Amino acid sequence: MKKYSLLLFILIVALTNCEKDDICIEATTPNLIIKFYDTNDPETSKAVNSLTVTANEKEDIYTGVSLDSIIIPLNLSENSTTYKFQSGTKTDTIIFNYDRKDVFVSRSCGYKTVFENFTMQTTNNWIKSYVINNSTIENETNAHINIYH
Template identity: 30%
Template sequence: MNCNYIKNITTLGLALGVFTLTSCEPDDICLAEEAPFVTLKMYYPNSDTDLEDTIFYKAYVNDTLLIESGSNEKDLTVLNLPILTTENRTIKYILEQGSTYKTKFINGNDTVVTTHQAPQDIIYVNYQIDNKYNSKACGFGVFFKDATFTTSNNWIQNLEIVNTTIDDATSTNLNIFAEPRSY
């Protein structure tokens, strides 16, 4: 093969590569966005002091269909709850303050097993689905607007709505005020 031919192909390849890399604009590349979550931040009552507690959750639609369960074990002051992107709906979140556990008491030949149920509370989140334009590369994305929050107020003493638009996993939507676990 001719050396000039290889040299020309190499030069053309390098020129094409440089042109391709320098012609992209910031909105030409779509980075994977995090799915939106309902983000809860926990505080002690009547305070801005973070409440660090392990919260376990179960998320239901139509009150009975389990869509996800999990906990906030990585960050004990923030809880990210899943949300569905398929249709406007209400999601029921059952929050448990800690985990249910059992104790055994042995008295002679008798063993008494007691189950200690973790305190539970329910938060209902109702929302509307809408679309927003992200960028030329990403196109349109889903966000949730007009979110409303209600609770059964068992161990959660108060709710403070911070943001009724749910469009990422970093903005707090709801502050929860509660006492720490008593066990």
């Protein structure tokens, strides 16, 4: 009888100490969302023809596409990220500057990075102007930047 009691006790302890599997379903570090607009009609979105986006002189993220919005990552180990945006034969260099803040999301997701005090600098070859919609980038629900061309 003592064997069964001991076995039952071990089984109860083992079952009560198990943890449920954690799956991260919450949002993590956001990417930058850029929407392109017509400079002559600022309310109308306008696709960029033959758009090529290159990150930090490395790989092309977009190559020769026609899009009216893009999603690009920001550098998590630096306080700035540089991209080259090429439309046809014209190229603009954009430098995104920000402060990084790590925020605890949950045990299953860990931390995410929020980008604060977001600013940008650009050459104006084909990009005519831009508007930063929010200086804190913490989600991917809306466009963070409007670029007019």
